[in-house]
């Protein structure tokens with residue numbers, strides 16, 4: 001006798017032909033990643049589940065600084081391997097819509113310390129997906145700066161045409177703060193804060209390489225338009 005399908009059974013449709021299932025090894029991926037937060041897969045369309053890899057490495061001259069991330073979607077963190085970090089190997093948690101971000105190391109100047117984890121978010125199905133980065137005075141913790149950007153994905157977005165904004169947007173967002181000593185001077189305590197160390201996070205590398213390679217794709221398309 002043939003089995004009758006259960007009408008209440010939830011059915012996941014097969015993937016679209018242009019979005020084949022992919023897998024990634026987090027260690028291999030982050031060995032080559034140019035930023036501390038790198039998408040593992042190119043799918044960034046509305047509704048996409050976007051797993052990213054994160055890697056921080058301690059050392060004598062290391063300074064990742066600290067900021068607050070304001071997100072409109074949940075971020076699920078899984079610590080894959082940690083040594084001398086504030087996360088434990090195997091730890092899983094929801095990052096919260098507003099959360100402090102630093103190098104996740106107990107002592108970022110300690111040689112041999114590192115942490116490798118994944119951060120996964122789901123892009124909204126529609127509408128704006130506001131995000132922001134804010135920076136506090138390192139002396140008294142007054143908020144000095146808040147830069148906003150939209151983390152939403154255009155239809156059918158892939159990483160080459162639409163890089164992951166949580167990394168790509170930040171060099172521009174932070175430029176005003178970094179270039180203006182007045183913005184970095186605390187109105188409460190007078191402390192002149194250092195520029196935020198964008199390069200330590202690789203966001204500038206990711207933004208530059210994203211821009212150049214998106215342009216490279218256009219050059220190829222112009223040279224040999226799809227038939």
Ligand SMILES: [Zn+2]
Pocket residue numbers: 137138139140141142186187188189190191
């Ligand atoms: Zn202050």
